[in-house]
Amino acid sequence: MDNYRLFEYISQLNTANTYNQIKQVCTTFCQHLGFDYFIYGSRIPTSLVNPSYIVLSGYPEEWRNHYVEQEYLLIDPTVSHCMEHITPVLWEQFTKTTCKHDKTINKLFYEADDYGLCNGISYPIHSIHGEAAMFSLTTSLANKKSRAHIQSTFAVGQLFASYVHEAMKRIPDNSLLAKTNFYLTKREKECLLWTTEGKTSWEVSQILSISERTVVFHINNAIKKLNVSNKQHAVARAISLGHITPQF
Amino acid sequence: MDNYRLFEYISQLNTANTYNQIKQVCTTFCQHLGFDYFIYGSRIPTSLVNPSYIVLSGYPEEWRNHYVEQEYLLIDPTVSHCMEHITPVLWEQFTKTTCKHDKTINKLFYEADDYGLCNGISYPIHSIHGEAAMFSLTTSLANKKSRAHIQSTFAVGQLFASYVHEAMKRIPDNSLLAKTNFYLTKREKECLLWTTEGKTSWEVSQILSISERTVVFHINNAIKKLNVSNKQHAVARAISLGHITPQF
DNA sequence: CTCATACCTGTCATATGTGACAGCTTATAA
DNA sequence: TTATAAGCTGTCACATATGACAGGTATGAG
Numbered sequence: 001m002d003n004y005r006l007f008e009y010i011s012q013l014n015t016a017n018t019y020n021q022i023k024q025v026c027t028t029f030c031q032h033l034g035f036d037y038f039i040y041g042s043r044i045p046t047s048l049v050n051p052s053y054i055v056l057s058g059y060p061e062e063w064r065n066h067y068v069e070q071e072y073l074l075i076d077p078t079v080s081h082c083m084e085h086i087t088p089v090l091w092e093q094f095t096k097t098t099c100k101h102d103k104t105i106n107k108l109f110y111e112a113d114d115y116g117l118c119n120g121i122s123y124p125i126h127s128i129h130g131e132a133a134m135f136s137l138t139t140s141l142a143n144k145k146s147r148a149h150i151q152s153t154f155a156v157g158q159l160f161a162s163y164v165h166e167a168m169k170r171i172p173d174n175s176l177l178a179k180t181n182f183y184l185t186k187r188e189k190e191c192l193l194w195t196t197e198g199k200t201s202w203e204v205s206q207i208l209s210i211s212e213r214t215v216v217f218h219i220n221n222a223i224k225k226l227n228v229s230n231k232q233h234a235v236a237r238a239i240s241l242g243h244i245t246p247q248f
Numbered sequence: 249m250d251n252y253r254l255f256e257y258i259s260q261l262n263t264a265n266t267y268n269q270i271k272q273v274c275t276t277f278c279q280h281l282g283f284d285y286f287i288y289g290s291r292i293p294t295s296l297v298n299p300s301y302i303v304l305s306g307y308p309e310e311w312r313n314h315y316v317e318q319e320y321l322l323i324d325p326t327v328s329h330c331m332e333h334i335t336p337v338l339w340e341q342f343t344k345t346t347c348k349h350d351k352t353i354n355k356l357f358y359e360a361d362d363y364g365l366c367n368g369i370s371y372p373i374h375s376i377h378g379e380a381a382m383f384s385l386t387t388s389l390a391n392k393k394s395r396a397h398i399q400s401t402f403a404v405g406q407l408f409a410s411y412v413h414e415a416m417k418r419i420p421d422n423s424l425l426a427k428t429n430f431y432l433t434k435r436e437k438e439c440l441l442w443t444t445e446g447k448t449s450w451e452v453s454q455i456l457s458i459s460e461r462t463v464v465f466h467i468n469n470a471i472k473k474l475n476v477s478n479k480q481h482a483v484a485r486a487i488s489l490g491h492i493t494p495q496f
Numbered sequence: 497c498t499c500a501t502a503c504c505t506g507t508c509a510t511a512t513g514t515g516a517c518a519g520c521t522t523a524t525a526a
Numbered sequence: 527t528t529a530t531a532a533g534c535t536g537t538c539a540c541a542t543a544t545g546a547c548a549g550g551t552a553t554g555a556g
Contacts, residue, residue, distance in 0.1 A: 003399055003400055003402070006402070006403065007399070029394075034531085040306060043494060047445065047494075048444050048445065048487075048492060048493070048494050048495065049441065049442070049444075049445050049495055050495070051494040051495070051496075061487050073496055074496055083376070083493075084376050085413055085414060086374070086410045086413060086414060087407075087410045087414055088407075099304075104347065114541075115440070125334065126334075126374040126375050127330070127334050127374050128332065128374060128378065128380070129378055130376065130377060130378050130487075130494070132376070132494075142523090144292065150252055151251055151255070154251070154407060154453060155254065155403040155404045155406070155407040156403045158403070158406060158407050159335075159336075159402060159403045159406050159407075160412070162334045162335050162406070163335055163465075164336060166333060166334060166335055168275045175314075185531090185532060185533085186532090187293060187532075187533065187534095193296060193297065194297070195480050196296050196297075196480060196481065196484035197295060197296065197297050197484075198476050198477035198478050198480060198481025200478070200480075200511085200512065200513090201512075201513075202512085210533085210535090211535055211536085212535095213534085213535050213536060213537090214533075214534050214535065215533075216513080216514080217533085217535080218534095218538070219514095220514075220515080220530095223514090227448050229446035230446050230448070230482050230513080230514080230542090231479070231513075231514095232443050232444060232446060232479050232480055232483045233444065233446025235443060235444075235480045235483050236444035236483050236484075236487065238488060239296075239378075239484065241261055243295070244296060245331075246291060246293045246295075246296050246297075246299040246378070246380075247296065247297055247298070247299070248322055256555080269498085271539095433501090433502060433503085434502090435502075435503070435504095448541085448542065448543090449542075449543075450542085454514075458503090458504070458505090459505055459506085460505095461504085461505050461506060461507090462503075462504050462505065464543080464544080465504075465505080466503085466504095467543095468544075468545080469502095471544090471551075478512090478543080
């Protein structure tokens with residue numbers, strides 16, 4: 001893919017305002033590169049136990065349904081690769097070697113084959129605050145035929161995936177907005193920050209040169225705003241939502 | 249850059265075992281693309297207040313020293329871009345428009361010019377657990393001359409940066425090893441996980457069908473292993489170090 | 497069999513957190 | 527002026543956490 005076309009796609013993603021517009025750009029990009037299907041999925045750690053998901057699927061609906069029913073997300077090796085790494089992974093890497101003995105994973109790939117997803121490449125996307133996502137491009141061509149083709153899209157695909165993710169984050173999402181539509185004051189953030197370092201309210205009061213009662217006051221306000229039940233919860237949520245970030 | 253050469257570089261990074269080997273690959277890559285200098289910097293949130301840093305510098309040492317002395321890290325717009333975004337940024341974007349009025353930032357870019365860093369591109373790298381890094385390539389050519397050149401390396405540079413980061417993570421680092429060289433048991437992780445959700449020890453005991461005392465026992469063990477002082481600290485540290493991760 | 501480890505449970509004293517009571521100053525915008 | 531928000535402080539009662547005491551079972555490795 002020449003640079004001009006790549007920047008054209010990036011520009012389209014940067015101006016997209018709805019999920020459908022982004023989906024349209026992905027579809028065109030996917031076809032342009034000679035792939036059959038694409039999918040984008042993002043996991044937002046609003047909670048460690050119940051994270052939020054956003055999916056933009058260009059997959060056959062029947063395969064998606066089957067995948068969800070079978071809970072393949074839990075065993076899909078491309079997913080676990082993308083959770084642990086930041087470099088792309090070729091699907092054939094799994095069908096060939098590593099998983100030869102794992103029947104459930106082999107079943108997954110054989111069934112994908114039946115739906116026309118024979119080979120593909122998955123790009124991990126990692127963003128601030130532990131946000132994890134992935135973007136996959138698939139082809140119905142057999143491994144040997146598609147290998148060179150896929151490898152030639154290695155770099156552009158990763159870059160494109162990043163812009164898709166940024167575009168997705170820009171779209172206002174009602175289901176997530178309510179959880180993040182507030183702000184913590186400077187003091188509230190300061191008190192929480194030192195709390196993540198294991199400081200007690202009294203210790204924080206000494207650091208900030210205010211009374212212990214005031215620290216408690218700020219932390220309680222933060223707990224109410226974050227809609228959580230105690231300090232541990234507040235610490236986890238404030239980090240996840242990006243209200244407190246590492247200092248330089 | 250053709251695919252063969254790109255995969256050659258990736259392969260070299262995948263087999264590198266020391267910082268110097270990685271640095272050598274970066275130097276070659278940098279020169280191959282026609283750039284003058286490169287730098288890789290990573291911030292590991294072992295603590296939110298005092299994060300750990302790892303730098304692989306191919307910059308002129310004088311400029312590095314000056315940069316550190318002046319604490320430019322705190323105002324460098326390429327750094328803040330890379331902390332907030334996952335897409336590359338061209339340096340000329342700042343020297344031209346946004347920062348026209350900001351004297352300190354202009355000073356930074358003018359001084360960089362003097363050291364031969366006239367234009368460049370910075371790639372953000374975000375990894376699991378909020379780990380943030382960046383990889384920059386710079387040239388002594390003026391903006392107009394270097395623009396097309398830089399844009400043509402947009403995609404490969406991002407991919408290369410990802411592999412550099414993975415390689416850096418693979419190198420055993422004594423300064424960090426001590427902080428992560430232990431493991432939490434299944435129960436310890438479970439107890440911490442529910443603690444991040446704001447559950448009290450008693451509530452966790454109900455969820456796991458064990459006594460409250462046992463939950464306290466596991467959490468205390470985790471606190472000792474993590475070398476932290478209380479639950480809040482343990483929650484923050486366990487998330488940062490990746491001992492507990494979002495469930496599916 | 498012994499050792500190490502994970503896992504489990506109890507009591508007690510003290511420290512800290514949490515929620516509700518009540519009230520203050522300062523700055524800024526309507 | 528009034529209203530609003532941020533920041534600040536105090537006391538009391540009760541809940542929960544923390545640390546130290548002491549003890550148990552089950553499992554696998556050597």
